[in-house]
Amino acid sequence: MTPAPGARARPSPLARAGHYAAEYLPPAALLVALVAGWELWVRAFDTKPYVLPAPSRVWDAFLETRGVLPGHIRTTMAESLLGLFFAALIGVGLAVVIALVPFVRRVLYPLLIVSQTIPMIVLAPLLIVWFGFGMTPKVIVVALVGFFPIVVSTVDGLTNADRELVGLVRSMGARRLAVLRYVMLPSALPGFFAGLKIAAAYAVLGAVIGEYMGGSSGLGLFITRAQTSFRVDRVFVAVVVVALASMALFAAVHIAARLATPWIYVSKSEEGTK
């Protein structure tokens, strides 16, 4: 038997290091260049720190706030994770009902789209009026932002399940629920994770917006305090932390997707090997 055309020997460690360098070096170099340019700009034109702080000043601000930041990060991450959890729960639940009952789909879909046109800046203060200054309104904001991409992509996955595969399990005696379990839900898993990734990317931002409108802890509150005392350098610290937190959450979902849908990541070049 001849080897499959895509089959190759495992690359050497050196070759792999080279591969990673080629992949990650250009974006890293660009980032360094941008930060360096920013620093130079601020020094050259003597820009006031309350207009635009230099990266070095932002770093100093980070060192100053090192003690209080973890508590705020914990609050914001807890809200983000809880919000994502409810977004996934509600998203999948709605997706299943929408995919199985055409009537619900017709009734609910326009409403779902309307729910996404409400600006969170408008809704968040109202939620605080309704639910107080605790975590609840923030979790709701995150869930509201996150459930929509999850519903849309999960419904797609459920309704695009291979019709012939559905026919096959029906021929084996599967009723509606068994068809859902054996074909539709597994088919929807990749779509669900695609939606969850989008939701994860916006979750931290949602929580921060919620906190921005009022709260006792969290990165949003940290930003509000920094702004009212004209500490723009601290605002930048928070911005960087939010970006890193969002990336971490996104990466976590990506890893979860790999673990939950391993067949997607099987290389076809392994065909015919044991």
Next chain:
Amino acid sequence: MERNREPGRSVAAALVAARASQTHAPRQPLASTRDHNARTPNNPTQQPTANSRHMTSAIELRHISHAFGGGAVSVLEDVTVTAEPGQFVSLVGPSGCGKSTLLRVLAGLLVPSAGDALVDGQDVRGRPGAVAYMPQKDLLFPWRRALANATVGAEIAGQSKHDARERARALFPRFGLAGFERAWPVQLSGGMRQRLALLRTFLVPRDVLLLDEPFGALDAINRREMHRWLQEVWAADQRTVLFVTHDVEEALVLSDAVYVMTARPGRIQARVDVPFPRPRVPSLVTDPAFVALKAQLLTELDRGMPPA
């Protein structure tokens, strides 16, 4: 490939074990399944229809007609096909003659425009679940490893997952899949996927198997090997098989009876009994009687083709 000295034995034992745990009542021994009067019905709750009071065929398609597109395209016209319990019956016909449509009717996935479809005397029109059906495409579940793919039917039928997997594992070597139990479907070759789909169909606990061109994707050498062991595997528990193919020789080697269908709209051109004793040896295909029967089938096929 290393061969067992008694190749039929291990497979037979495994399949008999598989069948022993079926939800259905065990089948009658071969001798009595061939004798309609002596046969006890499998299912005590069946309601015999007026036309079948004297016997219950395993498969009975009566005057089936079907048209797609609101009657615009007629694919089947007055098709009547019968298979007795334990019989291996083939449908041979040109592409697009409605062979696969007939199987979908029996699988309960398609309600024909007219006619009756019975499995063990029960109306199966629009009622899936009565047969083990293998569609033309292998239709493996991408998210299940090979072993878990093999046991889907058994799991849906409510059998213990663990027992089903053990039985499937025992059959993997015989289906040429040894060592691939944990492979994902995308990692299997076309022939392996087909064999896995066939194994899955065999593990569906039903008395009637519908096989839609199961060896269509295999090369000629693999095909002959598959013919040999399909006969062994089938002989182990003698389930009723309705086998669709466009290969006349394949139909003759495997079957007790062959139906020849015409080009679309599909009608039954002829029914031919295949008298050769079993087990059938590979050299049978050069036997003058076999060749003569093959010639007869080919003639019938030609007569069913539209005039050029």
